[in-house]
Amino acid sequence: MAAQEALSLDSCRTLAISNNKELLISQEKINAARYQKKAAFTSYLPNISANGGYMRSQKELSILSDAQKGALSGLGTSLSAPLQQAAQVIAQLHPEIAGQLPALGQSLVGALNGAGQSLADAFRTDTRNMYAGALTLTQPLYMGGKIRAYNKITGYAEELARQQHKSGMQEVILSTDQAYWQVVSLANKKKLAEGYLELLQKLDSDIGKMIAEGVATKADGLSIKVKVNEAEMTLTKVNDGLSLAKMLLCQLCGLELSSPITLKDEQEKDLSPGIVPAENIDIDAVYATRPEVRSLELAAQIYKQKVNVVRAEYLPSVALMGSYMATNPSVFNSFEKKFKGMWNVGVMVSVPIWHWGEGIYKVKAAKSEARIARYQLDDAKEKIELQVSQSAFKVNEAAKKLIMAEKNLEKADENLRYATLGFEEGVIPASNVLEAHTAWLSAQSEKIDAQIDVKLTEIYLKKATGNLRLEDEENLQP
Numbered sequence: 356m357a358a359q360e361a362l363s364l365d366s367c368r369t370l371a372i373s374n375n376k377e378l379l380i381s382q383e384k385i386n387a388a389r390y391q392k393k394a395a396f397t398s399y400l401p402n403i404s405a406n407g408g409y410m411r412s413q414k415e416l417s418i419l420s421d422a423q424k425g426a427l428s429g430l431g432t433s434l435s436a437p438l439q440q441a442a443q444v445i446a447q448l449h450p451e452i453a454g455q456l457p458a459l460g461q462s463l464v465g466a467l468n469g470a471g472q473s474l475a476d477a478f479r480t481d482t483r484n485m486y487a488g489a490l491t492l493t494q495p496l497y498m499g500g501k502i503r504a505y506n507k508i509t510g511y512a513e514e515l516a517r518q519q520h521k522s523g524m525q526e527v528i529l530s531t532d533q534a535y536w537q538v539v540s541l542a543n544k545k546k547l548a549e550g551y552l553e554l555l556q557k558l559d560s561d562i563g564k565m566i567a568e569g570v571a572t573k574a575d576g577l578s579i580k581v582k583v584n585e586a587e588m589t590l591t592k593v594n595d596g597l598s599l600a601k602m603l604l605c606q607l608c609g610l611e612l613s614s615p616i617t618l619k620d621e622q623e624k625d626l627s628p629g630i631v632p633a634e635n636i637d638i639d640a641v642y643a644t645r646p647e648v649r650s651l652e653l654a655a656q657i658y659k660q661k662v663n664v665v666r667a668e669y670l671p672s673v674a675l676m677g678s679y680m681a682t683n684p685s686v687f688n689s690f691e692k693k694f695k696g697m698w699n700v701g702v703m704v705s706v707p708i709w710h711w712g713e714g715i716y717k718v719k720a721a722k723s724e725a726r727i728a729r730y731q732l733d734d735a736k737e738k739i740e741l742q743v744s745q746s747a748f749k750v751n752e753a754a755k756k757l758i759m760a761e762k763n764l765e766k767a768d769e770n771l772r773y774a775t776l777g778f779e780e781g782v783i784p785a786s787n788v789l790e791a792h793t794a795w796l797s798a799q800s801e802k803i804d805a806q807i808d809v810k811l812t813e814i815y816l817k818k819a820t821g822n823l824r825l826e827d828e829e830n831l832q833p
Contacts, residue, residue, distance in 0.1 A: 361619040364535055367608055368825055371531040372524060374609025381520040388513040395509040398495065398502045407488040416482045419475060427471035480690045486683040488696075494675040496702075499667030504660040511660070515653040522646040525823045527607075532814045534604040535618065540807045541597040542621040547799050548590040554792060555583045561778075562785060575785040582789055626806040636747060636820060638740055644821030645739060651732040658725035665721045669714030671706045739819070746812070746819040753812040757805040760798070767791075767798035 362370075372378060419427070495502060559579045565571035602612045610616065620626065642648045681696030688695070707714070774791035777783030817823040 361617045361622060362608075363619045364532065365825060367535050367604065367618075368528050368531050370608035370610070371527050372825070375523075375527050375607075378520065378523055378527060381516065381523050385513065385516040385520055388509070388516040392506070392509040392513050395502075395506045398505065401492050401494040403490070403492050405488070405490050408486070410485045412483045412485065414483070416480045418478045418480065424475045427475040429468060429471065432468060477689065480684065481692065482684060482690075486694070487680070488682075488694075489678055489680040491676070491678040494677075496673040496675055498672045498674075499670030500663050501667035504663035504667065508657050508660045508664070511653045511657045515650055515657070518646040518650040518653065522650065525646070525818060525821075528823055528825070529814065529818050531604070531607050533811065534600065534607055535620075536807050536810050538597065538600045538604055538618055539620045539626070540803055541593060541600050542618070543626065543803050544800065545590070545593045545597055547796070547803065548586065548593050551792070551796050552583070552586040552590055555579065555586050558785075558788065558792075559583055570781060571785065578785060578789060582792070626803070626810075636743055638743065641739065641743055641820045642736060646821065647735060648732070648739065651728065651735050655725065655728040655732055658721070658728045662718060662721040662725055665717045666714070668717075669707045669710065671704065674703045676701045676703050743816075743819045746816040750809075750812045750816050753805065753808045757802075757809050760802040760805040764795075764798040764802050767795040771795045 559576070562571055562576045562579050566573060566576050601616055605612050605614050605616060677698070677700045679696055679698045681694050683694045684690050684692050685695035687697070771791045771794070774783055774788045778785065778788045814823065
């Protein structure tokens with residue numbers, strides 16, 4: 356594109372903004388701040404979490420002692436003696452069933468032993484393999500204002516990232532404009548140097564003819580040749596400077612350094628800008644548009660909310676808790692090898708009581724940081740006011756210099772015309788013609804510098820007032 360058509364100033368700005376790595380980084384910072392703001396909002400919402408675990412133990416928990424287990428498993432045996440005594444008494448009272456009593460006694464002993472063993476087994480917990488799971492819901496009710504303050508901080512942080520991106524964009528535009536007008540200045544000086552060299556070469560040719568006719572001396576010819584050599588050296592320096600300036604502009608625009616770019620204003624024959632003197636500037640409007648001021652205001656708000664965050668750490672907090680818990684083995688119907696659970700709901704309150712003044716000291720430190728941010732904002736406003744005044748003064752000064760440079764050029768043109776006519780008529784020596792050429796070159800160079808200075812001072816004033824932007828900047832805003 357650069358090789359096929361002339362680049363305008365706005366095209367260079369757009370290319371520079373699109374390819375600047377710092378702006379790409381600041382754009383990602385905006386995205387990160389936006390996601391942090393969304394993450395902060397989730398603190399208002401219930402938090403649901405699930406937990407689970409498994410534990411293998413070497414030994415199981417036992418409700419009964421070994422002696423109790425032994426007593427239960429031998430319950431029939433321990434009661435055999437009383438049963439025999441009872442059987443003897445029954446046999447004496449009822450001799451007809453005496454033969455059946457021994458068998459009945461043996462069966463009772465076995466039944467009691469079995470019942471005791473079953474009871475001992477029923478008391479086994481078998482907790483060597485334990486499983487547990489819980490689903491918990493937590494809803495903050497009051498956190499001392501921490502959640503609200505944190506949401507405000509993330510909102511300010513997102514806006515701060517936008518303002519820093521805007522400030523970076525203005526710096527890129529300023530650098531691009533400086534490089535652009537530097538190329539235009541050197542391109543016009545190249546044309547001037549080429550024209551000056553042509554004039555000297557014509558004069559050298561005329562002097563050569565006059566020397567041959569005997570109406571000029573060799574000293575005049577040598578003086579002209581020295582000036583021709585100086586003009587060639589000047590043209591070489593201008594070409595080198597123009598190449599380096601174009602390389603810098605290509606680097607800013609993200610183009611190859613060796614790209615053969617041509618600028619639109621480089622082809623203009625007259626760079627005389629419309630001079631608009633700087634009038635009284637509303638400093639409050641400047642404060643509203645400067646991204647640096649807005650950034651410091653946001654920083655002050657962030658530090659103000661940080662005071663609330665620190666204070667909230669030492670205020671009561673209230674949260675609603677709800678959960679469902681299940682275990683295996685379960686204990687709701689004795690010890691069962693099944694998953695069974697229960698739900699529960701409650702309120703948790705945390706009240707800090709005594710921390711030896713730690714909270715007071717931290718709050719005071721946060722307040723000091725907030726005051727520092729406000730002082731920095733006031734200092735920045737004072738410096739911006741001075742910067743705006745200086746930029747407006749330089750705009751008016753550059754306009755005056757341009758008017759003077761144009762008047763000097765008119766006089767230099769007239770002086771060169773009279774000197775050339777006088778030299779051709781033979782009434783003015785070659786030295787006077789060289790002086791007229793030198794004065795004309797200086798006047799032309801001063802005019803170009805004055806024109807570029809007017810352009811740059813207007814850009815500096817726009818930067819100082821916060822109005823340096825692209826025409827379609829809103830399409831480039833994140």
